[in-house]
Amino acid sequence: MALDPDHVLRSAAALLTRKSTATMDEVAKAAGISRATLHRHFAGRDALVRALESLGIEECEAALDAARLDEGPAGEAVHRLVREIEPAAGLLAFLYTENQLFEGEEQNQGWTRIDERIAALFRRGQAAGEFRIDLTPAWLTEALYGLLASGAWAVSEGRVAPKDFTHMIVELLLGGALRRQEP
Amino acid sequence: MALDPDHVLRSAAALLTRKSTATMDEVAKAAGISRATLHRHFAGRDALVRALESLGIEECEAALDAARLDEGPAGEAVHRLVREIEPAAGLLAFLYTENQLFEGEEQNQGWTRIDERIAALFRRGQAAGEFRIDLTPAWLTEALYGLLASGAWAVSEGRVAPKDFTHMIVELLLGGALRRQEP
DNA sequence: ACCAAATGAGACGTCGATGTCTCATCACGG
DNA sequence: CCGTGATGAGACATCGACGTCTCATTTGGT
Structure with missing residues (x-):
């Protein structure tokens, strides 16, 4: 059935x-x-991977919508985004390393749209003077993907507690490792 | 010959x-x-991957040595480390996603040693009051790997200029995306 | 120039994964 | 109670990659 x-x-x-x-x-x-x-x-393994890709895109866009990226301070929007995208992080990590998806020039347009929305968030933060401008939005976007993948992998390996996932990623991405005296 | x-x-x-x-x-x-x-x-594909793994470990340890992780401020040591490890970043990115290497419990001891040396650097920075203590050394180590992989990938895709590789990674890892007024 | 070693090209056989097929079984609805 | 449709189990052929082998050719040293 x-x-x-x-x-x-x-x-x-x-x-x-x-x-x-x-x-x-x-x-x-x-x-x-x-x-x-x-x-x-x-139909086959390829179709399965494609379906996973579509699912990943769907979940990403749903998270992007739920995070309301254009509301409030950009930093808080990043925090909401990571929190919303956390359930899909494992899937994202898999798709991120499945470079077979991008061999053909036919890169799924869904990813382009998602990249653009995230990059726009970082651009907004830069324009508002909230984010530094020496790190390009494209790199910040790429770094976010990398940290999500690392985080998912670290959690599944037991090196990071699941409840710390969002905090670790957001704090590192936004605040960095250096200690500061202020908020 | x-x-x-x-x-x-x-x-x-x-x-x-x-x-x-x-x-x-x-x-x-x-x-x-x-x-x-x-x-x-x-002898076979497996042997090839193992050889690549050994090469990666060698280059990592060479970079760790060259970076003199126990000298000077931890932040500068991280900078030296990323600079030294940059030529091997592509290889590292491949090995990082080759989870087949870790399927057998027989995780190559070389990685354990490298993980420990890097984590020790972050611990040293924390003990010196240089790094924040709410991000665990294990996570910082994992994040460094993830950023190196993302950086190598972004460079090979043309999304980041090769000359910016070290700067982008070090600045994001240490300083984060938020703009600050100080040093 | 000669000899030994290494290489390139290609022919196998093997094996695992895939995709398709059949048939028996089971669940659910009429 | 019966019938339709979906499922599970397994057989089967195909195909690609792998690993091994042979043989002609090339390279480098003596």
């Missing part, structure tokens, strides 16, 4: 985040279904 | 950083040798 395709994608994301070379059979077992059923829902 | 194995490893690292699923044949072509010769130097 109509199996929940979303559940399959979640399981696949969780597994592939840990083992990006997992077999279709392993993906199926992880989702608690048979390989045949997995193939009935997703 | 004695082909330069180091050159092969460099080529392989450069290729695998961009396309982690590259074939042995592609690796050989990238190095300008035949697949047969590649097999004569490295």
